[in-house]
Amino acid sequence: MAVEAHNLHLFSSQHLLRSRFQLLITIWNQPSLHTMQMGFLSPVSGAAAAPGSVLGFNNVASAAVLAPRKRLRQVSLLGDDMSSHLQQQVLDIDRLILQHAERARAELTERRKRFTTQILAALEEGMSKRLRASQEEVARLGKMNWALEERIKSLCVENQMWRDMAQSNEATANALRANLEQFLAAQARAEEEAATADDAESCCCVGDGEEEAGVRREWRRACRSCHDGEPSVLLLPCRHLCLCAACGPAVDACPVCQCSKSGSVCINMS
Numbered sequence: 017m018a019v020e021a022h023n024l025h026l027f028s029s030q031h032l033l034r035s036r037f038q039l040l041i042t043i044w045n046q047p048s049l050h051t052m053q054m055g056f057l058s059p060v061s062g063a064a065a066a067p068g069s070v071l072g073f074n075n076v077a078s079a080a081v082l083a084p085r086k087r088l089r090q091v092s093l094l095g096d097d098m099s100s101h102l103q104q105q106v107l108d109i110d111r112l113i114l115q116h117a118e119r120a121r122a123e124l125t126e127r128r129k130r131f132t133t134q135i136l137a138a139l140e141e142g143m144s145k146r147l148r149a150s151q152e153e154v155a156r157l158g159k160m161n162w163a164l165e166e167r168i169k170s171l172c173v174e175n176q177m178w179r180d181m182a183q184s185n186e187a188t189a190n191a192l193r194a195n196l197e198q199f200l201a202a203q204a205r206a207e208e209e210a211a212t213a214d215d216a217e218s219c220c221c222v223g224d225g226e227e228e229a230g231v232r233r234e235w236r237r238a239c240r241s242c243h244d245g246e247p248s249v250l251l252l253p254c255r256h257l258c259l260c261a262a263c264g265p266a267v268d269a270c271p272v273c274q275c276s277k278s279g280s281v282c283i284n285m286s
């Protein structure tokens with residue numbers, strides 16, 4: 017803005033200077049003033065005082081002046097020289113004005129280019145910062161995604177492991193249940209046989225009856241923890257049926273073999 021103001025001031029001053037030169041040329045070409053400045057011409061009439069060319073001035077001068085013709089010719093030549101000189105000055109001033117205007121335009125164009133370049137550089141820097149931030153965010157999200165995928169894979173593996181373990185425990189429980197059913201069936205048969213033997217009062221069968229009664233007492237022995245409740249909890253993996261329903265969840269190791277408990281199965285004795 018300062019440059020534009022300076023250029024405007026320069027243009028206005030140059031325009032004023034050129035106007036003054038043109039006014040000076042007009043005044044110089046005016047016959048009345050010219051004759052007054054020369055100092056040897058008498059005042060002219062109203063018709064002769066109107067603005068006119070140098071040729072008109074010469075005509076008026078030749079009609080009114082009483083001086084010799086040689087001197088009049090010198091004055092005319094002097095006026096022509098001054099007029100041409102002033103015209104040359106005006107042309108020089110116009111050329112200078114054009115040069116200044118061209119220089120100011122070039123400088124303005126250069127400043128505009130620099131300003132545009134600075135704006136573009138600032139915009140580019142801001143966009144590059146945003147781009148870097150976006151790339152860092154994308155990289156961070158990618159790492160987080162990778163970590164989550166790894167976590168999902170680990171959980172899938174763990175899930176499969178737990179599923180296999182559950183299937184194994186289920187198979188073990190089924191096998192134990194089948195064994196227990198077989199054992200209970202054998203016990204029932206033994207009780208029936210013992211009853212039959214008691215009825216027959218056979219000497220050879222007394223020993224078997226006592227053995228079956230011992231098995232029943234062994235089976236119905238009390239809980240190994242509280243020595244009160246009926247054993248109904250089967251411990252894994254040792255498969256000892258030695259705890260009642262109240263003591264089963266409370267212990268961490270089998271009271272018979274001291275094996276660490278990994279699971280338990282409640283046995284329905286009815």
Ligand SMILES: [Zn+2]
Pocket residue numbers: 239240241242243244245259260261262263264
């Ligand atoms: Zn108990």
Ligand SMILES: [Zn+2]
Pocket residue numbers: 251254255256270271272273274275
């Ligand atoms: Zn045990």
